[in-house]
Each structure stands twice: as structure tokens, then as C-alpha cells.
Amino acid sequence: MNKIIMDTALQFVQQYFPGCKAALLSGSVVRGEQTSSSDLDILILSNDSFRKSCQFMDWPIEVFVHNEDSLSYNFFLEEQHGVPLLTRICAEGIVLKGEELGEALIREGKELLNKGPSAWPxxxxxxxxxxxxxxxxxxxxxxxxxxxxxxxxxxxxxxxxxxxxxxxxxxxxxxxxxxxxxxxxxxxxxxxxxxxxxxxxxxxxxxxxxxxxxxxxxxxxxxxxxxxx
CATH class of the missing domain: 1.20.120 (Four Helix Bundle (Hemerythrin (Met), subunit A))
Structure with missing residues (x-):
């Protein structure tokens, strides 16, 4: 993982979500597939639930803020619709904050990703x-x-x-x-x-x-x- 990218993500979490329970960095930068137009995908586990796009230290950032209930509900929706946005973010994530909770999110994401979506009738x-x-x-x-x-x-x-x-x-x-x-x-x-x-x-x-x-x-x-x- 590029140290500049990791430091940028850490500073973003520290500045805007200092009280969050856990944070994961994910997306193309983690997979080593980033391009000139890539952004940083950051999942925040807290008491809120929203999605926001912003610019931070010359990096475009997509931040996905969820609590335990909204995250579980979105996992369920993705299983039904078949497009694993948050599921993949968790499965491919790197922990920025909250080691134990973060690792649990990664494990759950991997399990759901491997399981696949619900079967179509x-x-x-x-x-x-x-x-x-x-x-x-x-x-x-x-x-x-x-x-x-x-x-x-x-x-x-x-x-x-x-x-x-x-x-x-x-x-x-x-x-x-x-x-x-x-x-x-x-x-x-x-x-x-x-x-x-x-x-x-x-x-x-x-x-x-x-x-x-x-x-x-x-x-x-x-x-x-x-x-x-």
C-alpha cells in the first residue's frame, strides 16, 4: 500500500470522523489498480448513515458512513439486487481504525462475497x-x-x-x-x-x-x- 495514500486516508478519518468505531480503506487503491481518476473509498462505522463525496488533500474521496443496522440492511439489499458495492468495500478493506471491529467487517464482507447473491426464481x-x-x-x-x-x-x-x-x-x-x-x-x-x-x-x-x-x-x-x- 502506497504510504501517501494510507497517510491521507488516516488524516481524513482523524479530521472528520475522530469518534468513529471503525474505518476501512478500500477500492482500486487497495487492489493496486488505481488510475489518474481513482478516488479513495472509505467506510466509516459510527452512529450515522449517509454517503458523501469530497476533496481532501488533492484526493477525491467517497465516504460511506453506516451504523450496524444500516450496514446490515444494505448487505441484505445488495444480496437481493446482486451488486456488491458495500460488500466488496468491506471484503477488500484495510483497517484504518478500530482493529477488532474492522477485521470483523472484512470477514463478514468476504463471507458474503463468496456466498454470492440470492438465487433468482x-x-x-x-x-x-x-x-x-x-x-x-x-x-x-x-x-x-x-x-x-x-x-x-x-x-x-x-x-x-x-x-x-x-x-x-x-x-x-x-x-x-x-x-x-x-x-x-x-x-x-x-x-x-x-x-x-x-x-x-x-x-x-x-x-x-x-x-x-x-x-x-x-x-x-x-x-x-x-x-x-
Whole structure:
């Protein structure tokens, strides 16, 4: 861990949350993946519950303040929704303050992250498969490239969510969509990336559609006939 980053995080906690029960530093700086636009993710365990973004000593900081009840509730919500923001922050955290409580948060985060989100019932899987089918049909029949751009964006989001939740894996948003797919199946994420690049660079949508159909096949393929909600 970079000493400057650690010292900055410690000073931030000492200045703004001196009475907190525990504090964790997490995010890309802990994983060694920081870029020029990275911020510091800091979890604070106290009596309050809020999220705030601020600038401190030339560092952008995202601070997540929770009490025991609000943190447990957010763990529950993330398990249902499938996006492990606070769960991952705890699992990958480094203790800044409150050694015993901080280590307990890290252990709980790791356990929840390894467990995965709640399983989707068949009705939810069918609903998402129906939506993907609708988007594939739109993409196949479309003659407007400008509309296809948005259709493919929606397809990518829903496909990644369907594949991962069908296998009781965590999903993500933005860059974490790719990272989550890669964690689950590196070969699949690489192939999907290839076909998406070919679409965006060469407008080759037929190949992308065929690959998505291949991904859907183990789950029953496209779904339209007799679908009800």
C-alpha cells in the first residue's frame, strides 16, 4: 500500500470522523489498480448513515458512513439486487481504525462475497430472457444504425445480468459489468468483448446476435411464445 495514500486516508478519518468505531480503506487503491481518476473509498462505522463525496488533500474521496443496522440492511439489499458495492468495500478493506471491529467487517464482507447473491426464481429468469429476446428481435429487424447503438447497449447490460444471476454470481455496473463476467468466465467475457468490438467498429451485428443466441441456448434460448407475467 502506497504510504501517501494510507497517510491521507488516516488524516481524513482523524479530521472528520475522530469518534468513529471503525474505518476501512478500500477500492482500486487497495487492489493496486488505481488510475489518474481513482478516488479513495472509505467506510466509516459510527452512529450515522449517509454517503458523501469530497476533496481532501488533492484526493477525491467517497465516504460511506453506516451504523450496524444500516450496514446490515444494505448487505441484505445488495444480496437481493446482486451488486456488491458495500460488500466488496468491506471484503477488500484495510483497517484504518478500530482493529477488532474492522477485521470483523472484512470477514463478514468476504463471507458474503463468496456466498454470492440470492438465487433468482425461474419466473425472474424467464422475465429477463423475454426482455433479451425482445431486444434481439429489435436488433435483427432494425435498419436504423443509430437505434441499434442503444439496443446493443441495453442488450449488453441485460445479458450480463441474466448470465450472472442465472449462475448465482454477483453483477456490476459500468466497468464492473465486464469485470464480473470475467471473474465468472474469462473465455465468455473475451468472446463477448470481441463481438461487441466488431459491432461498434465494423457494424457486424449478425455475429453478435449469433453469439448471444449461443449464450442463451443452455437456458432455453429465446423466449416469446407462451410467456406470461
Amino acid at each position: 425461474k419466473s425472474q429468469l424467464d422475465k429477463m430472457r423475454y426482455r433479451i429476446t425482445d431486444l434481439l428481435d429489435d436488433l435483427e429487424g432494425s435498419t436504423l444504425p443509430e437505434e441499434d447503438l442503444f439496443t446493443v447497449t441495453a442488450l449488453t447490460e441485460k445479458l450480463h445480468q441474466f448470465i450472472l444471476r442465472a449462475n448465482q454470481q454477483w453483477t456490476g455496473e459500468g466497468k464492473w459489468m465486464y469485470r464480473s463476467l470475467k471473474d465468472f468466465n474469462p473465455g465468455m467475457s473475451k468472446e463477448l468483448e470481441k463481438y461487441l468490438r466488431e459491432y461498434y467498429q465494423l457494424s457486424k451485428k449478425k455475429e453478435l446476435i449469433q453469439y448471444i443466441d449461443e449464450l442463451l441456448e443452455p437456458y432455453g434460448g429465446r423466449l416469446f411464445d407462451n410467456f406470461s407475467q
